[in-house]
Amino acid sequence: MYAYLWELRPYFRQVAGQLVLGSLAGIVMNTAIILPALLLGRALDTAQAFVRGDVSAGAVGWAALAFVGGTLLTEGPRIAKRWWLMTANARILAHLRADAWRGVVAWPMARLDSTPAGDIMARILGDVEVLGVGIREFTIETWDTLLFSLSLLITMLVLDAPLTVLAFVPVPVAMLLAKATGRWVATRTTVSRQASAALTTAIQEQLAGIRVLRLFGRTGEAVDRVDTLSEQQANANLALVRLRGGLRPVYTTLMSAGVLLIVWRGGEQVIQGAMTVGTFIAYLELYLRFVNRGFRVPQMLNAIQSGSAAYARLQTLLAPPVTLAHEPPGASFRANHLVGL
Numbered sequence: 001m002y003a004y005l006w007e008l009r010p011y012f013r014q015v016a017g018q019l020v021l022g023s024l025a026g027i028v029m030n031t032a033i034i035l036p037a038l039l040l041g042r043a044l045d046t047a048q049a050f051v052r053g054d055v056s057a058g059a060v061g062w063a064a065l066a067f068v069g070g071t072l073l074t075e076g077p078r079i080a081k082r083w084w085l086m087t088a089n090a091r092i093l094a095h096l097r098a099d100a101w102r103g104v105v106a107w108p109m110a111r112l113d114s115t116p117a118g119d120i121m122a123r124i125l126g127d128v129e130v131l132g133v134g135i136r137e138f139t140i141e142t143w144d145t146l147l148f149s150l151s152l153l154i155t156m157l158v159l160d161a162p163l164t165v166l167a168f169v170p171v172p173v174a175m176l177l178a179k180a181t182g183r184w185v186a187t188r189t190t191v192s193r194q195a196s197a198a199l200t201t202a203i204q205e206q207l208a209g210i211r212v213l214r215l216f217g218r219t220g221e222a223v224d225r226v227d228t229l230s231e232q233q234a235n236a237n238l239a240l241v242r243l244r245g246g247l248r249p250v251y252t253t254l255m256s257a258g259v260l261l262i263v264w265r266g267g268e269q270v271i272q273g274a275m276t277v278g279t280f281i282a283y284l285e286l287y288l289r290f291v292n293r294g295f296r297v298p299q300m301l302n303a304i305q306s307g308s309a310a311y312a313r314l315q316t317l318l319a320p321p322v323t324l325a326h327e328p329p330g331a332s333f334r335a336n337h338l339v340g341l
Contacts, residue, residue, distance in 0.1 A: 002304060002305070002308070003308075004134075004307065004308045004311040004312075005135075005138055007311075007315075008092075008135070008311075010321035011092045011095055011096065011321060012092070013324065013332075014091070014092070014095055014321070014322075014324065014339050015088040015091050015092060015332055016332045017330065017331075017333035017334075018084045018085070018087060018088035018091070018332065018333060018335065019084075019085070019088050021080070021084045021333070022080070022081050022082075022083075022084030022085035022088060022139075022140075023081075023085075023139075023143065025077040025078075025080040025081035025084065026081040026085070026140070026142075026143030026144065026147070027143060027147065028073075028077040029074050029077035029078050029081055029143070030143050030144060030148040030151055031147070031151055032070070032073045032074050032077075033074050033148055033151055033152070033289075034151055034152060034155045034286065035070030035071075035074065036067065036070050036071045036074065036285075037285040037286045037289065038070075038155070038282050039063070039066050039067040039069075039070040040067055040278075040281065040282060040285065041276075041278035041279050041280075041281050041283075041285075042063055042066070042067075042278055042282075043060070043063040043064055043066070043067050043278070044277060044281055045277065045278030045279070046059055046060050046063040046278075047063075048276075048277065048278070081140075081143070083335075084335075085139055085140050086140075087335035088139065088335075089132060089135060089139060089140075091335070091337075092132070092135055093128055093129075093131075093132045093135075094338055095321070095322075095338065095339060096128050096131065096132075096314070096318070097125075097128050098338070099319045099320075099321055099322075100123065100124045100128065100314060100317040100318055102319040103317045103318050103319035104120055104317055106319060116201040116204070117201070119197045119198075119200070119201050120317070121200055121204070122193070122196050122197035122200045122201070123313055123314050123317055124314075124317065126193060126196050126197075126200075127193055127310040127311075127313050127314045128314060130189065130193065130306060130310035131310040131311050131314060132307075133303055133306065133307060134304045134305075134306060134307015134308070134310070134311075135307065137300045137303040137304050137307075138304055138307075141300045144293075145293060145296045145297055145300050146297065146300075148293055149290055149293060149297060152287075152289060152290040153168070153290065155286055156283060156286050156287060156290075159279060159282070159283050159286075160266075160269075160275070160283060163261075163262065163265050163266060166258070166265065167258030167259075167261050167262050167287060168258060169258070170254045170257045170258065171254070173254055174250075174251050174254040174294075174297075174298055177250065177251070177298065181247060181298075181302065184243055185240070185243060185244065185302040185305055188236070188239050188240040188243055189240060189306040189309045189310065190309040190312075190313070191236045191239070191240075192233070192236040192237050192239075192240050193309065193310060193313060194236075194313075195229070195232050195233040195235075195236040195237075196233055197313075198229050198232070198233075199226070199229040199230060199232075199233050202225055202226055202229050203226060244299075244302070247298070247299070248299070251298050251299070252291070256291045258287065258291075259284075259287065259288070259291070262283070262284055262287055263284075266280050266283060266284065321339075322339045324339065327339060
């Protein structure tokens with residue numbers, strides 16, 4: 001399911017500079033993501049200490065400034081990460097479409113004549129777009145979901161390991177569910193793309209032969225055929241949307257089930273004095289951020305698996321990628337550069 005990412009290595013090398021810079025920004029951002037919650041908890045504890053008369057007003061001000069600084073430390077790299085990785089992904093899709101077009105143009109005339117133009121259009125446009133979703137999930141969500149979740153998990157283990165283990169009991173169930181449903185998502189994606197290709201082919205052929213259809217009085221049958229293919233595509237797309245949309249609430253329910261345990265056990269520790277209010281708020285904020293993002297882990301895996309179905313349909317069209325031997329220095333860092341141009 002994920003082997004196609006290894007086969008896309010030449011396209012990753014073409015934008016290696018952007019991927020490296022974007023990944024570094026993603027690492028900084030998703031490592032520092034724990035700071036806002038921790039510094040918020042510290043600010044709350046400092047404010048309580050000020051109420052008790054243990055610290056001065058200046059300490060509260062510095063704690064508030066630290067919270068603002070921690071937030072900015074995560075938002076600055078976010079901008080750089082989005083720029084470098086999003087433009088890198090756009091270049092990868094442009095290179096894939098260019099290579100697919102070169103591959104089709106190089107076909108023998110007999111093959112070109114026997115292959116429906118609509119099918120080629122659906123693959124170069126639609127399948128590349130679906131493949132791009134899988135590539136984007138791999139290059140961006142590796143940091144924004146996997147590293148993000150790992151940073152939060154490690155921090156929660158440091159704050160309270162027993163409570164974290166208890167709260168994360170439902171998480172493996174969600175991961176196993178994602179693994180089990182991955183094949184369903186890939187299969188329905190393939191069916192959806194095939195239905196789109198059939199509809200595009202029919203429309204293209206009938207537009208090209210509209211005069212012949214009118215001459216023989218077959219326009220009604222042509223419209224009926226398009227109606228049938230449109231309905232098949234709609235049903236295929238709805239089946240895919242229902243599967244993806246139905247999985248999300250299941251993932252979210254499983255991932256958020258630990259909130260009740262945290263409020264129960266964490267509240268007891270606060271009452272007993274084993275945990276400060278600030279630490280409890282920080283821990284709860286970390287867990288809620290994990291829940292709000294954690295459901296993306298299974299969805300990320302499903303999206304990457306969908307990309308494999310699109311790549312299988314596109315692979316037969318692709319010409320060998322253009323080599324980098326004649327590229328100018330630093331070409332992989334330039335967001336507006338396409339290899340070979």
